Amino acid sequence: MTVGAPEKGAGRRRFVFPSALTVLALVTVAVWAVAFLIPPGEYDRGPDGAPVQGTYHPVESGQGFTDRLRDLLLAPVNGLYGIRDPRTGTVGPDLTGELYGSAGVFLFVLAIGAFITVVFATGALDRGIARLAHALRERGALLIAGVMLVFSLLGTVEGFAEETLGFYGLIVPLVLALGYDRMVATGTIILGAGIGVLCSTVNPFATGVASSAAGISLGDGIVLRAAMWVVLTAVTIAYVVRYGRRVRARPERSLSGFLPGDREIAAAGAGEPPELTRLQVVVLVLVALVFAFMIFSVVPWASALTGNADARPYPFELGWSFPQLAALFLVAAVLVGVVARLGEQRLSATIVQGAADFISPALVIVLARGVTVIMNNARITDTVLHSIEGVVQGTSSGLFAILVFLVNLPLAFLIPSTSGHATLAMPILAPLADFAGVSRALVVTAWQAASGWMNLWVPTTAVTIGGVALAKVGYDRYLRFVWPLLAILAVLICGFLLLGAAWG
Numbered sequence: 001m002t003v004g005a006p007e008k009g010a011g012r013r014r015f016v017f018p019s020a021l022t023v024l025a026l027v028t029v030a031v032w033a034v035a036f037l038i039p040p041g042e043y044d045r046g047p048d049g050a051p052v053q054g055t056y057h058p059v060e061s062g063q064g065f066t067d068r069l070r071d072l073l074l075a076p077v078n079g080l081y082g083i084r085d086p087r088t089g090t091v092g093p094d095l096t097g098e099l100y101g102s103a104g105v106f107l108f109v110l111a112i113g114a115f116i117t118v119v120f121a122t123g124a125l126d127r128g129i130a131r132l133a134h135a136l137r138e139r140g141a142l143l144i145a146g147v148m149l150v151f152s153l154l155g156t157v158e159g160f161a162e163e164t165l166g167f168y169g170l171i172v173p174l175v176l177a178l179g180y181d182r183m184v185a186t187g188t189i190i191l192g193a194g195i196g197v198l199c200s201t202v203n204p205f206a207t208g209v210a211s212s213a214a215g216i217s218l219g220d221g222i223v224l225r226a227a228m229w230v231v232l233t234a235v236t237i238a239y240v241v242r243y244g245r246r247v248r249a250r251p252e253r254s255l256s257g258f259l260p261g262d263r264e265i266a267a268a269g270a271g272e273p274p275e276l277t278r279l280q281v282v283v284l285v286l287v288a289l290v291f292a293f294m295i296f297s298v299v300p301w302a303s304a305l306t307g308n309a310d311a312r313p314y315p316f317e318l319g320w321s322f323p324q325l326a327a328l329f330l331v332a333a334v335l336v337g338v339v340a341r342l343g344e345q346r347l348s349a350t351i352v353q354g355a356a357d358f359i360s361p362a363l364v365i366v367l368a369r370g371v372t373v374i375m376n377n378a379r380i381t382d383t384v385l386h387s388i389e390g391v392v393q394g395t396s397s398g399l400f401a402i403l404v405f406l407v408n409l410p411l412a413f414l415i416p417s418t419s420g421h422a423t424l425a426m427p428i429l430a431p432l433a434d435f436a437g438v439s440r441a442l443v444v445t446a447w448q449a450a451s452g453w454m455n456l457w458v459p460t461t462a463v464t465i466g467g468v469a470l471a472k473v474g475y476d477r478y479l480r481f482v483w484p485l486l487a488i489l490a491v492l493i494c495g496f497l498l499l500g501a502a503w504g
Contacts, residue, residue: 021360024367024420031371032072040379041386053435056386061379071377076363079370080106091373100376102369102423104322105212106362109419111326112204113358114351115333116158119287121350122340124280129167130273133174140178140248141241147171148192148240152233155196156225157291159205159418161455161463164193168470170273179248183256183481186471187240190464191456191485195236197418198452198489199229202295204325206418206451209365210444212322213426219299221441224500228445232492239485255481256473283340290332294325361419368423375427385431397501400436401446402494404429408450413458418451442500449493456489457482 040061043051063071071078074093082091084100091100119125129150136143154160172185200206201222211218247254276284297320302311313319320328333354337347375381395403408425415421425447433443455461457479468478 021364021367023415024364024371024424027424028072028075028367028371028374032068032075032374035068035374035378035380038378038380038383041383042379043382043385051382051385051431051434053389056382056389059379061377063378068378071374075370075374076366077370078373079366079368082369082373084376089379090377100369100373102212102365104326105209105365105419105423108204108208108322108326108329109358109362109365110355111329111333112158113362114354115290115329115336116163117354117357118333118337118340118342118347118350119283120163121342121346122280122283122336124276124283124340125287126167127273127276127280128284130170131276133170134272137174137178140175140180140244143174143178144184144188144241144244145237147188148195148237149233151189151192152196152199152229152236155193156199156201156203156229157196157295159197159200159203160193161197164189164463165466165470168467172471175244179251180244181247181251181254181256181258182471182473183254183477184240184244184247186256186468186473186478187243187481189471190467191236191240191482194452194456194463195233195489196229197455198449199225199232200448200452201225201229202291202298203448205361206422206448207444208322208325209419210422210426210447211441213369213423214430214440214444216430216440216444217298217300217319218321219295221439221445221500222295222299224442224496224503225445228449228493228496231496232489235488235492236485239488243481255477256471259472279340283336286332286336286339290328294328297324297328361417364417364420365423368420371424372427381427384428385435388428388432389435395436397436397438397442398498400433400438401442401497401501404433404443404446405450405493405497408447409454412451412454418448418455421451422447438501442497445500446497449497453486453489453493457486 039058041056041058043053044055046052074082077093078091078101080101081099081103082093082101083095083097084091085095085097129147132146132150133143136146151160151164154163167189168185171189172182175185175188176182197203197206202208202218204218207225208218211220251258297318299317300313300319301317302314318324330351333351334347337350342350372381375384408421411421411425415424426444429443429447430440433440455463457464459465459475464478465475468475
């Protein structure tokens with residue numbers, strides 16, 4: 001080979017799928033350009049602001065090129081704190097009216113980011129999970145089930161996903177020491193947290209953002225989602241346990257195989273973690289109480305317990321939304337830091353760092369909302385709704401819910417960020433639900449199931465691709481392992497959506 005000549009293929013760059021921020025920036029420009037070609041139109045609105053089916057009519061947008069160019073440049077600003085003029089329906093940062101931007105959700109994401117980061121800074125959560133795993137080390141099936149259940153619970157209430165990447169160093173040696181393979185560890189972590197996110201009950205990054213964009217309470221539809229969580233979590237745990245037992249009995253049937261030194265690594269890495277300190281126990285109790293109170297504060301208890309969506313709220317219902325929840329998690333972050341004795345300097349720095357770590361999903365929400373502002377100001381949102389109205393007419397509520405699930409699968413591939421996907425899709429899907437006679441809560445459930453199902457396997461998510469890399473399992477082998485479960489989950493999801501449509 002000639003000295004100084006580049007190696008064959010050295011100059012080639014491997015394609016890397018763009019980030020959610022880049023995808024949404026491209027979507028913003030594309031929607032802005034397409035808006036010149038779509039005729040503006042509007043529906044008449046009912047007392048609740050929902051479009052009235054069959055009342056669509058063409059209108060003039062009243063926008064020149066300069067106005068549209070301003071909307072493009074101001075899209076992120078309007079996505080954060082744009083104000084909607086009640087007379088014209090136009091959104092802008094200097095108008096008077098109702099807040100249309102996502103400032104409330106934006107601040108909530110930063111607040112919960114600060115809270116989660118403070119909790120991890122105490123070492124309580126990761127040590128608690130380590131203690132659980134070690135306590136069950138002699139009982140393989142219970143170890144798998146216990147860890148998956150905890151991960152799933154965290155996933156359904158707070159979107160526990162990327163945080164799982166720190167647990168491979170603990171879980172892989174433990175499962176190897178019990179006679180399992182690396183695929184069991186991979187399934188335990190990815191599928192445990194992933195199924196919780198798929199069946200999010202009050203996950204602020206999925207259910208919360210989608211409910212806000214759909215104009216409903218975070219607690220609407222929680223009964224169906226809780227039932228889904230119980231059933232789908234049990235099925236997923238059973239699937240991983242069944243595979244683990246098969247590999248333990250016949251190691252040659254392992255889909256991942258065993259790397260040289262696996263047994264030695266397992267023996268060296270399965271030591272007993274430190275005991276939980278009294279402070280860490282108190283922190284874990286506080287975390288549980290905070291999330292329990294969050295659930296209590298957002299659930300419409302009268303509707304949930306009576307089955308009547310229009311039931312008069314009970315006196316004890318709080319009916320909290322994102323501003324109150326943002327305050328709750330900021331106060332809780334400070335409380336946890338004080339109890340854990342982090343000190344003023346470290347606590348302040350951790351809160352700031354936590355908010356900084358979550359700025360990316362917060363900005364995704366803002367960009368996605370900016371896209372809807374462009375459509376709103378060009379008056380093409382109702383035109384898009386009208387173009388789909390004919391498809392919805394005559395469709396059964398159950399079929400419509402399943403169609404929402406199917407339509408969102410490719411969108412979830414393009415936009416793996418649940419927050420951005422929800423903010424982008426819900427302004428279209430929620431009014432369609434009104435046309436189909438389906439509750440908006442069921443559409444939120446169908447949407448998040450599609451997003452969660454895709455994120456169990458697509459290579460555009462760091463949780464999946466990073467997880468198989470940390471576990472040293474081939475991505476192709478992981479797909480072979482997970483595809484039968486994906487088929488089972490898809491059938492169960494459709495069944496629950498049919499049940500929800502018949503029930504509500």
